[in-house]
Amino acid sequence: MKAIRTRIVIKPDYKRVLYRPFTILSEERIVKIIGRIMTLSEKEVKKELRQVMTEFEERHQRLRSFYINRFENMKKHLLTDQPLSDERKLLIGAYFTQEYSLESAALFNPSMVWHPDQSDLPEGSRRFILSLRATGEGHISSITFRSGVIDRENKISVQTPTRYVTSSENITNPVYEKVLFERKLIELDLLNDFAKKILSSLEDFFVITELEDCIKVLMRPFRNKNGEYELTAKGILSLALSNYEIQYNSDQRLSERIIFPHSPSQINGIEDARFVQFTDDDNRRIYYATYTAYDGKIVLPQILETTDFLHFKISTLNGPEAKNKGVALFPRKINGLYAMISRQDNENIFLMYSEHLHFWYTKQLILKPTYPWEFVQLGNCGSPIETEAGWLVLSHGVGAMREYSIGAFLLDREHPSIVIGRLEEPLLTPNENEREGYVPNVVYSCGSVIHGDELIIPYAMSDYASSIAKVNLNDLLTELTSAKNKV
Numbered sequence: 001m002k003a004i005r006t007r008i009v010i011k012p013d014y015k016r017v018l019y020r021p022f023t024i025l026s027e028e029r030i031v032k033i034i035g036r037i038m039t040l041s042e043k044e045v046k047k048e049l050r051q052v053m054t055e056f057e058e059r060h061q062r063l064r065s066f067y068i069n070r071f072e073n074m075k076k077h078l079l080t081d082q083p084l085s086d087e088r089k090l091l092i093g094a095y096f097t098q099e100y101s102l103e104s105a106a107l108f109n110p111s112m113v114w115h116p117d118q119s120d121l122p123e124g125s126r127r128f129i130l131s132l133r134a135t136g137e138g139h140i141s142s143i144t145f146r147s148g149v150i151d152r153e154n155k156i157s158v159q160t161p162t163r164y165v166t167s168s169e170n171i172t173n174p175v176y177e178k179v180l181f182e183r184k185l186i187e188l189d190l191l192n193d194f195a196k197k198i199l200s201s202l203e204d205f206f207v208i209t210e211l212e213d214c215i216k217v218l219m220r221p222f223r224n225k226n227g228e229y230e231l232t233a234k235g236i237l238s239l240a241l242s243n244y245e246i247q248y249n250s251d252q253r254l255s256e257r258i259i260f261p262h263s264p265s266q267i268n269g270i271e272d273a274r275f276v277q278f279t280d281d282d283n284r285r286i287y288y289a290t291y292t293a294y295d296g297k298i299v300l301p302q303i304l305e306t307t308d309f310l311h312f313k314i315s316t317l318n319g320p321e322a323k324n325k326g327v328a329l330f331p332r333k334i335n336g337l338y339a340m341i342s343r344q345d346n347e348n349i350f351l352m353y354s355e356h357l358h359f360w361y362t363k364q365l366i367l368k369p370t371y372p373w374e375f376v377q378l379g380n381c382g383s384p385i386e387t388e389a390g391w392l393v394l395s396h397g398v399g400a401m402r403e404y405s406i407g408a409f410l411l412d413r414e415h416p417s418i419v420i421g422r423l424e425e426p427l428l429t430p431n432e433n434e435r436e437g438y439v440p441n442v443v444y445s446c447g448s449v450i451h452g453d454e455l456i457i458p459y460a461m462s463d464y465a466s467s468i469a470k471v472n473l474n475d476l477l478t479e480l481t482s483a484k485n486k487v
Contacts, residue, residue: 001479003406003427003457003469006156010110010132010146010466012103017059018165018258019066021073022098030077030096037092042085049091056099061164061256067093102142102165102258105135106438108460111275111382111447113287115147116308124152126451129254129309130458131275131289132466133446141269143259143291145309150451156468161255168246168259168312173207176240183359184239187318194218194229195236208240238264239316242293242302248310259304259312261293268296273304274328274446276383281333290317290327290340301327303357319360321352328383328447330391334416341380341393349378349395351417364417367409373399373426374407381406382447385455386413389477390420394457396444397426404442405429406459410480419487421480428459428469437462 024030040048057063070093084092115127130146144165148158182199185191201214215233242263261270273291280286286305293300301317301324317327323344330339337353342363344350349367354360369378374397381394391411396404405426412418428443435441445459455471479485 001423001425001427001471001475003471005431006468006470008156008158008468010107010130010158012105012107012134012465013161014101014104016103016161016163016165017099017101018167018260019060019063019097020100020167020260021070022096024096027077030074031079033095034074034077034092035079037088037095040088040091042087045085045088045091049087049094052091052094059099059163061166061252064090067091067097069093070096100136102134102136102144102260104137105139106464107132107134107144108463108466109133109272109444109446110458110460110466111273111289111445112449112456112458113275113277113447114449116285116287121149122151124452125149128449128456129275130158131273131446133270133272133460134258135269139269140261141271141294142261143270143273143289145254145257147254150456152452154452154454154456154470156456158468159255162253164256165258166248166252166256168248168257170262171245171247173209174243174245174313175205175207176211176243178202178204178206180358181239184243184316184318185236187359188235188239190232190235190239192228192232194232198236211240212237242266242300243315245311245313247312250310254309257309263293263314265295265300265302265316266293268294270294272325272446274326274380274382276329276331276447278329279332288329290329292325299323299325301325303329315358317360318358319354321350321360321363326379327352328380330384330416331386335414339416341384343377343379347377349380366411366417366419367395367422369397370422371397371424373397373403373405373429375399376402381445381459384411384416385448385450387450387473387477389481391416392455392477392480394427394445394448395422401441403430404444406443406445406457408476408480410477421482421485421487423479423485427471427476428457430462434461434467437464439463 067090071089111131115129134144135141150156242265248257271292273289275289278286278288289304293302301322304312304314306312328341340352342350350363351366352363376398379396384391384393395407406428407423407426409422410420442462443459448457455473457469460466
């Protein structure tokens with residue numbers, strides 16, 4: 001059986017730009033730039049600022065506030081304490097700001113979940129959130145969003161995004177739990193005597209400024225000739241910076257929110273977020289997304305959580321099995337444990353269980369490449385979806401000529417290590433309209449939903465643009481449980 005394609009195409013728009021810090025590493029150059037601005041008269045400053053605002057202010061939200069923030073970051077390079085006019089502060093900030101076209105290269109690898117706000121909809125309709133991987137200059141990836149509605153007839157509409165894109169505000173002092181932080185230090189092999197001394201000086205819950213102050217105080221007597229403790233301090237701070245929180249203003253529309261790389265581990269991108277609506281032990285709804293952080297050398301699995309898509313908490317995943325790309329969380333605990341689908345060896349699909357969401361120690365092999373379209377490797381295409389027949393998991397397989405296709409398999413509801421059935425043939429393979437792109441011959445998804453009697457599959461086309469396909473759910477489950485597809 002094959003999925004039915006819709007005519008929806010979500011293409012990257014290079015006109016959607018956000019402001020970012022323009023970083024100059026040379027302090028000498030920074031001082032020279034500020035010095036040149038300081039030579040301008042107030043009249044000249046006002047003229048230059050007016051020209052900048054005329055050219056850029058209508059393209060962005062809260063641009064003046066960002067300029068002031070940039071000035072505050074750069075004012076340490078001023079040569080004197082001379083009071084400056086607001087206009088001069090804004091102009092200095094503008095010289096250390098740049099525009100970034102976040103979708104200039106691609107908008108792909110979508111994931112779909114149901115929107116937390118289902119108000120003001122006709123009967124039988126549901127509102128969804130679509131997350132997408134946006135890739136721009138320097139091949140830096142970030143997470144962007146769209147929203148839309150699926151009506152009772154399964155007609156899908158995707159809302160046109162606004163022209164604005166704005167980064168989040170970082171929560172200045174997120175709270176860290178010492179017990180959890182210590183476990184992560186153990187996993188990173190950073191819990192030496194110096195680290196223990198730092199932790200013993202902190203309360204059970206602490207903020208990063210307290211951690212920084214503690215390190216500064218303790219570094220004095222703990223310095224040594226090999227720099228061991230300096231490396232430990234750097235590692236501890238890097239861990240803290242990789243576990244952080246961000247916030248958006250409530251008046252920002254969903255399509256205007258962009259989760260841009262923030263921590264050292266993400267400097268080269270946030271890749272392939274797999275969102276899932278998770279129900280916890282108290283029947284509380286939380287949205288999680290597992291994703292890959294990339295610093296140019298190391299691939300690091302991370303997880304974010306939110307309840308409203310305004311406030312996000314970002315954390316590292318730890319443990320010997322928290323590695324490689326493409327982990328996907330089940331939407332509820334199974335037999336009291338968190339569960340994930342994973343692929344640690346670049347080839348096979350595994351199942352993992354854990355008592356703690358952030359720590360993963362063991363894995364169990366459940367699926368190997370078996371059919372020609374998946375001979376190179378297997379992987380998941382998003383979190384498992386619970387049905388009466390079992391856990392429905394979409395997979396991707398890589399075949400000859402590195403062609404990516406989307407298939408499916410079915411796991412037992414109470415014992416997901418048991419594979420009930422798997423498709424011999426894929427649901428989706430790249431057609432003539434989809435095979436050309438940044439990475440040719442690829443269809444790929446990071447998460448689907450069920451609406452009524454259909455499985456809704458958002459998918460990427462050759463790492464360039466995205467679309468949506470549909471499959472009759474009953475037909476798919478019947479196919480997966482038929483004699484020829486049973487495992």
